Every structure is written in C-alpha cells, then in structure tokens.
Amino acid sequence: MYARTATAAVAAAALVGAGALLMSTAGTQSTGMGTATAGHTSTGMSIRTVSARTPDAKTVAPVVLAHRGASAYAPENTLAAVDKADALGFDWVENDVQFTKDGVLVVVHDTDLKRTTDVEEVFPDRAPWAVKDFTAAEIARLDAGSWFGPQFAGTRVPTLKQYLDRIERNHQKLLLEIKSPQIYPGIEKETLRVLSRKGWLDRDHVKNRLVIQSFGADSVKKVHQQRPDVTTGFLGTPAVADLPSYAAFTDQINPSYTSISADYVTAVHALKGAHGKKLRVNTWTVNDAATAAKVAGFGVDGIITNTPDVVREATG
Secondary structure, three states: OOOOOOOOOOOOOOOOOOOHHHHHOOOOOOOOOOOOOOOOOOOOOOOOOOOOOOOOOOOOOOEEEEOOOOOOOOOOOOHHHHHHHHHHOOOEEEEEEEEOOOOOEEEOOOOEOOOOOOHHHHOOOOOOOEHHHOOHHHHOOOOOOOOOOHHHOOOOOOEHHHHHHHHHHOOOEEEEEEOOHHHOOOHHHHHHHHHHHOOOOOHHHHHHOEEEEEOOHHHHHHHHHHOOOOOEEEEOOOOHHHHHHHHOOOOEEEOEHHHOOHHHHHHHHOOEOOOOOEOEEEEEOOOOHHHHHHHHHHOOOEEEEOOHHHHHHHHO
C-alpha cells in the first residue's frame, strides 16, 4: 500500500481565508498555505458555534475557518476533512480548485499530485504529475488518504461538484480559492458555472455561505466582474497605500499572519470594499493558541486554521 509520512509541522506562511459573508452572522501558490500535520487528537466539541457581531461589542471572537477542512485531523481538501470540520462544529471550510486536463474542477492544493496522492506509483511515467496533465477519471483512481494515515486509505480527490454536495449536506459554508489562475485560463467562469448549477449562486448562498478568493488580483477582478453580487477576497498583504485600489473589487484582504500588525488591520478596516461594507481581514494559517490569541488581539475578523478546535478554544 502506498504510504507517505505526513508533514511534522504546519508551514507558517500558508493559504487561505474568508468570512466577509459573515457580516450579518458571525486556498494558493505553491509557497502559500501550510501542510496539515497528522497524528493530532481532536479536542473539539461537536456543538456548532457562531460568533455574533454587534456594533457596540468591544471584543468579538474572530470567525474560525477550517483550512482545507479540518486538515490537521484528516487528509486536506477531502470529504473526510470536511466531515471532520463538521463533527467539530465548524461551519466555514476553505478549499482549493484546479482544472484537470479535460476541464473538470477538482479540489486539490498543490499544482502537482505527488505530495497528497499515490500518483507516482499509479502513473510512474507521467512526471512531473501536474494536475493539468491528468483527466478527471485518472485522478479519481488515486489514493489521496494513505499519505496521511492508513485509516484514510482509499480516500479520493473530490471534484468540486462532489465537494459542494458534501458541504451542502453538512449545511456548511465555503471559502473557495481559485488556485494558480495563471495556468488555468477560464477557471473563474467555469467555477461560477459549477457553483450556479449546484445552486450555490442563489440569494441565500451568495449572501451567507460563499466567498471566492485568490492570490491572483486579476482572477478576483474577473469573479467580481462576472458576478458582482459574490463576496470576494484577495490573498496577500497589499501595501497600505495600495489598499484603496483593491477595495474596488474585493471585500476582504486575507494575509498571512506573519505579515500583519494591529496597525495594518486598522488600515484595512478603515476602507469599504466592493459591496460598500467595511473591508474584512481573515488571516492564515494559524495553528497554535498563542498565535491565535495574538492575531485576535489585532482585531482580525477571521482566522484560517488546520486546527480549528485549538483556535476556537484560544479565542472564543
């Protein structure tokens, strides 16, 4: 059986973020969001929690978003990770979407399949094993769980359609990252098409359950132009002087926790985003209690994490 040792430490400067939709309630370049760590024991409760925001609240716990699902406890970007986040009581999950060779959207982070599947064994002559060089049927044959732990053997890479079905069943919400858009022409349009066909662009989903983000500013602009009603996020830390230009097409600035300060968060909050509401900040990828408490003290609106139960305990 194919097996790969799970990464021992989660990279600090990693993917993702979202929650601008949570205004009424409350994935990445290859050098982005960190890799999930296996072997943790869940300490989270199965009771779903929502942080309520009120105008006069002095301190509000940030929204906690499960990065690639609860990826410290199940293989990232799989339905198992989505279900683990649900079992721990978390509404928001983050994922990454890419194109297959035959134009199907699949949920996977790296632009190659080596780290999180057994592609090198199944297709030994297909190096460098890029996602874009495999059909959806070929990717569906791969084991995307054994690298994380033997109990996940046989777990598959989900298509976006399969992923949407699962989070709909779980009544969860989605922070969707358009991954490496520069190598996938037309991915914004196809992502919106799939979301529409699966019912995710109706009034309720758009208002309360969906954010689309990317490291590519042009990609975020395309989503905003094609569906101005959809909440968008830019992954990165633009200079304060450049923030007004981003506010024209996005609702969130979602930076790495290593790149922000209380002053930066205040500068973002001083501006209104594309939908006329205060720009939000969702930072990634925070996996320990001390860092979670620190960035919560900066006033961030959301924290993207592989260990959502740890962050909830530290900030709730």
